[in-house]
Amino acid sequence: MRRKAGWRQRPVRTIGIKLCAIACTIDHFCFVKDEKIPKSVLRIGIPMLVHYVTDEPTKIPAIRAMLEPQHKVESLLLGAIDKQAISSGVLMVDADLRRSAPVEQIKRVLRDLHSVSEKLFVVQSHLNHMVAQAYALGATSVVSRPKEILSKLEQIEIAQKSAQAGTVDAPPKNANSAVAFASMFSAVRSGKPFKLSDAENATSDIINGIEKNGLSVWLDDVRRYHEGTFQHCLLVTGVAVGFALDLKFPDADVKQLGLAATLHDIGKARIPLSILDKPGRLDPSEQEIMMRHPVIGYELLQAIPDITPAILDGVRHHHEYLDGSGYPDALTAPEISDLVRLLTISDIFAALIESRPYRPAMSRQDAYKILRTMDGKLERSLVKAFRRPALSA
Ligand SMILES: [Fe+2]
Numbered sequence: 001m002r003r004k005a006g007w008r009q010r011p012v013r014t015i016g017i018k019l020c021a022i023a024c025t026i027d028h029f030c031f032v033k034d035e036k037i038p039k040s041v042l043r044i045g046i047p048m049l050v051h052y053v054t055d056e057p058t059k060i061p062a063i064r065a066m067l068e069p070q071h072k073v074e075s076l077l078l079g080a081i082d083k084q085a086i087s088s089g090v091l092m093v094d095a096d097l098r099r100s101a102p103v104e105q106i107k108r109v110l111r112d113l114h115s116v117s118e119k120l121f122v123v124q125s126h127l128n129h130m131v132a133q134a135y136a137l138g139a140t141s142v143v144s145r146p147k148e149i150l151s152k153l154e155q156i157e158i159a160q161k162s163a164q165a166g167t168v169d170a171p172p173k174n175a176n177s178a179v180a181f182a183s184m185f186s187a188v189r190s191g192k193p194f195k196l197s198d199a200e201n202a203t204s205d206i207i208n209g210i211e212k213n214g215l216s217v218w219l220d221d222v223r224r225y226h227e228g229t230f231q232h233c234l235l236v237t238g239v240a241v242g243f244a245l246d247l248k249f250p251d252a253d254v255k256q257l258g259l260a261a262t263l264h265d266i267g268k269a270r271i272p273l274s275i276l277d278k279p280g281r282l283d284p285s286e287q288e289i290m291m292r293h294p295v296i297g298y299e300l301l302q303a304i305p306d307i308t309p310a311i312l313d314g315v316r317h318h319h320e321y322l323d324g325s326g327y328p329d330a331l332t333a334p335e336i337s338d339l340v341r342l343l344t345i346s347d348i349f350a351a352l353i354e355s356r357p358y359r360p361a362m363s364r365q366d367a368y369k370i371l372r373t374m375d376g377k378l379e380r381s382l383v384k385a386f387r388r389p390a391l392s393a
Pocket residue numbers: 027264265293294318319
């Protein structure tokens with residue numbers, strides 16, 4: 001199927017916020033299951049090296065007791081670290097990110113150790129506002145509880161051993177776009193302007209990566225290396241781009257849909273992290289706050305020069321359904337553009353396949369089956385066309 005450049009636009013009416021039980025769940029799909037640490041991998045050869053960086057020496061014995069002998073722990077005390085030449089293993093940063101001294105010291109350490117690809121930050125679960133700080137510093141994962149630390153280290157070890165065995169490519173191919181997403185979110189969160197060109201560059205990187213390596217490799221990389229809102233936005237963009245490429249859209253439309261996907265949840269940067277990162281089902285008042293993000297994003301972007309009406313439409317309406325049960329404007333089919341229809345399918349699919357600390361990632365097959373049950377809400381012919389990129393691209 002080849003479509004002409006340019007999006008079919010439909011008139012938009014605004015009838016105010018309508019809360020709707022089904023629509024509100026998509027951004028916070030809660031399949032809370034019993035937490036399980038993955039089965040131990042077969043351990044062959046030397047244990048993985050964990051470079052534990054902390055500002056608190058009394059924490060070191062407990063970390064050693066938890067991680068050894070499964071992993072080899074090398075402790076590095078902030079402020080007492082000489083320039084290190086480390087390139088293997090994983091960096092685990094456990095320091096008080098509320099204070100400027102350790103933050104500055106961490107920046108220096110990370111500059112020296114830029115060749116270590118895995119940077120795991122430990123943030124106490126009640127300090128959710130520090131999660132953004134960790135990502136802004138360059139975290140590739142943020143964990144809080146011991147179970148999460150062990151589980152994450154196990155995932156990393158499996159990935160690194162696979163890479164050494166030559167079964168997967170080691171370096172994340174999405175590193176630049178991930179950094180762009182992190183800095184975009186942290187700029188918006190702290191009330192600073194962000195550049196549209198950063199979002200465009202991140203989108204172009206993703207398009208190039210998927211054109212070169214295919215969607216599957218790209219999705220696996222994102223799920224292995226990133227978490228939370230960044231992971232979600234990267235996945236939605238990748239899925240939307242993969243969808244558009246599979247439909248053989250003209251370049252301009254691939255870029256437009258990709259950029260709408262990159263920016264679709266930018267409004268979440270203004271949602272409190274205690275809600276955004278809540279490891280469980282949101283209560284009704286939290287859901288109501290979460291459901292404001294499309295309008296927040298739309299209002300944030302309206303002020304940006306060069307933003308197109310199609311992007312604004314995508315950001316505001318990616319939770320609308322054809323049957324009028326979506327939000328924030330309860331649009332119905334004639335008012336929902338093609339771009340929004342594609343973006344909504346990509347958004348739901350990405351939300352289902354992303355991994356979260358409290359639930360395993362759903363398989364692409366199961367996620368696609370759920371889309372098939374949403375007849376009446378999503379355009380049937382598009383869901384059908386989505387089958388190939390969803391399952392095999
Ligand atoms: Fe959203």
